[in-house]
Amino acid sequence: MISPNTLFTWEGGPVSDGATDELFEIRIRGSECAVSCGKGEKVLSVLERVFRMPDCPSVRIGCRNGGCGVCRVRVFSGDYVTTKMSRDHVSKEEEAEGYALACRLYPKSDLVIEPAFVSPKERRQRRLTEET
């Protein structure tokens, strides 16, 4: 965990609707970009409020509700929980490998993540490959 005074600040003050005092660092793998996320807060909500900076690999904003899959990420380290995500975008196997939708991802410790957006074209090709 990191102390709040090392965090980025942003208009509107500290994080979170209903978040606790506990703050975790969410780092984008391979970059200097990090942001703090309250326990009980969606990773995507924080990224959407804070990450609009150059040189930060961005997580796309879509439906924010687990259905469209554009905020797909892979978590490389840390503990977290997820709520229901569309299986079109994160299969059980992928979930076990650390894939998640950032809009359904809640940290329980510091996390290192990487955007893992799959375009509709790639998704269709993968599906066709699986079928043959």
Add this chain to the structure above:
Amino acid sequence: MSQEGLLRPGIVQLRVLDMEEAITHYVDRIGLDFVGKEDDGRVYLKGYDEFHHHSVVLRPADSAGIDLFAFKADTQESVDMYRKRIEEYGLEIEDVPAGEQPGTGPRIAFTIPSGHRIELFADMDLSENGPETNNPYTWKNEPRGMRAQRMDHALLYGPNIDKVEEFFTKVLDFHLPERVDLPDGTLAIWMTVSNKAHDIAFVKHDEPGKLHHLAFYLEDWSDIGHAADLMARYDISRDVGPTRHGITRGQTIYFFDPSGNRNEVYCGGYTAYKDHPTRVWDGNHVGRGIFYYERQLNDAFLTVVT
């Protein structure tokens, strides 16, 4: 009678990840009336200004998206006539027996070249909770939430748009008020079987069978503003708007249900007649066509679907 054959969109069935959240969204926020829940878990809803049993079906599932979009015909004879034409066109018909959805007669189902399941049916019971017909008030009970009057149209994403256009115009007697043509082919088509500016629309997309949005009709621009206030108050995930579409000229907000299916509240739009020419947009102007004030397509319009 001037409008014969197919009349209008009649049923949409959506997949939702969490039924309780979905009911709060569609009933309390959008303002549809709860009709019933059946043993298989499906939930049936209707707009306060709709006469028939239901128009929106929610099915609990582990992925979001659209199961089917159905058009209501004037008579069973019309459905039989279209069955023949569809089979001659080369699509396979599946029969759905009466009662598969409550209050609903037999339906015919087929998959169009974009990968979507489209259905036709003639019979549905009138709702006991429909609008008044004897010396009616504007509404019987004051509308809730965003005050959606009816399920209005859907925009679907998938491949083979040229074939979809051919099928809807030649086989199902739709006409085409508006289109977007890019140098490498048609990007999008807006089609109607009535004289609404669109009953169904398609955008070219790599993955088959996708939903871009399901739209609900509101009375006017001031109700669109009221809907935006509700979205802010209840932290509903908003995509674009309030704004206007150049295409159809309707006023709009795009937002998402709790499973990530995009919804639209829509009002206005011009009246389309079969003998009107098609309005055509090119690649340099399509931004204004989709979002009239912003004048540009955002990335989410082309990539965020369920």
